Amino acid sequence: MMTKRRAKVGQTKRTLEAEIRQSDIRIKDMHQTIDNASLKLISVKSEIVKNSLEKQIDQMQIKIETMETELAKKKQHKKELESIEMTWEKFVNTTKNIANILKNGDKHQKDAIVRIIFVNILVNKDKVVKYDLREPFLTLLNRNSDSVVLNGRGAGIRTLSK
Numbered sequence: 502m503m504t505k506r507r508a509k510v511g512q513t514k515r516t517l518e519a520e521i522r523q524s525d526i527r528i529k530d531m532h533q534t535i536d537n538a539s540l541k542l543i544s545v546k547s548e549i550v551k552n553s554l555e556k557q558i559d560q561m562q563i564k565i566e567t568m569e570t571e572l573a574k575k576k577q578h579k580k581e582l583e584s585i586e587m588t589w590e591k592f593v594n595t596t597k598n599i600a601n602i603l604k605n606g607d608k609h610q611k612d613a614i615v616r617i618i619f620v621n622i623l624v625n626k627d628k629v630v631k632y633d634l635r636e637p638f639l640t641l642l643n644r645n646s647d648s649v650v651l652n653g654r655g656a657g658i659r660t661l662s663k
Contacts (some may be wrong), residue, residue, distance in 0.1 A: 517579045549654045
């Protein structure tokens with residue numbers, strides 16, 4: 502099942518990469534078209550033609566803004582997919598190292614680790630009230646199976662399907 506998921510994530514990433522390249526090309530072409538229309542605008546004498554060119558340029562600029570917003574979303578989605586590629590084994594090993602750093606590290610190391618794992622932490626006077634995890638921790642903890650650590654060190658991990 503994990504192999505199928507990795508294959509699907511890989512295919513989605515390749516599709517996004519192709520879409521990102523195509524979007525970059527379209528945006529560059531649109532900028533070139535605007536540049537050409539702007540040059541024409543300088544030499545045109547007719548007010549009607551100038552108004553028409555200005556409207557076309559404005560419409561193209563709006564379209565570019567929309568395309569750039571979509572491009573940013575695709576890039577963010579690709580970035581999120583790249584962070585998902587962490588396997589459960591890597592996750593367990595990483596968390597073992599984090600536990601050692603949190604026990605033995607100085608306040609700067611502890612702060613850095615917490616910033617890597619958590620996005621937002623809400624603390625009242627005495628304790629942490631709420632927290633949001635970053636990827637890939639959120640994805641791994643919300644996947645389709647529950648994992649139980651049998652002894653506190655992660656040596657005996659058993660997966661229970663839902």
